[in-house]
Amino acid sequence: MPKIRHTPEAPTGRRPLAPGAGIDAHRHDTHQIVYACRGVLSVTTGSGIWVAPASRAIWIPAGTVHEHRARGDTDLRLVGLSDNPLGLGRPAVLAVGPLLRELIIAYTGDDGPAGGERERLSAVLLDQLRRAPEQPLHLPAARDPRLTAVCAALHRDPADGRSLAQLAVEAGTSERTLARLCRRELGMSFPQWRTQLRLHHALLLLADGLSVTAVAHRCGWASASAFIDVFRRAFGHTPGRAFTL
Known part of the structure; x- marks a missing residue:
């Protein structure tokens, strides 16, 4: 059985993925939002598969063993969170509107914000995540x-x-x-x-x-x-x- 990689903190940033590429099974001690602003991303856990195009993001709570897989040329954005703005202890697919999309892209960009600007952007991002409706895109196992x-x-x-x-x-x-x-x-x-x-x-x-x-x-x-x-x-x-x- 492949070793499951453990990362104490879920990373934040951008990770382009070629078609068919992915990130093997791992877990982290903080929460994470994963979003493909281009392409389609699937996240697989022991309880099923979550899939999201550019109009959706996937919430992954702390401790969840999961793997990512890209379909098409995928621009993956990762947002690590110490807080749980959704109050969910299970993965979920969230609707992403234009404002939330731009917030995620700005927050995870290669030249992303720093200092006070980053804190302000984070506050707005968390507020928008709380408002994002959950979508029924889970394929249970x-x-x-x-x-x-x-x-x-x-x-x-x-x-x-x-x-x-x-x-x-x-x-x-x-x-x-x-x-x-x-x-x-x-x-x-x-x-x-x-x-x-x-x-x-x-x-x-x-x-x-x-x-x-x-x-x-x-x-x-x-x-x-x-x-x-x-x-x-x-x-x-x-x-x-x-x-x-």
């Missing part, structure tokens, strides 16, 4: 081997359109059991989890430069318009604006 097998199959092929009953037969269990496991271990229904999975993969494929039509097909939507409708309801904008504010 299953623990039961039957549900784990089903989730793994759909990870391999998000366009797999088999019903829960059909998947249950392959997993050697019943539809009712799988539905119960979804609620207990994933915290949502099977259709809700599958939609989250497809949105997760859609963001990654969009970051790779695939067209909206190609992404819709690969992720299991019947049409590009159906994909755009689900994407807009989840993110508040169309797939074409996934990496801009």
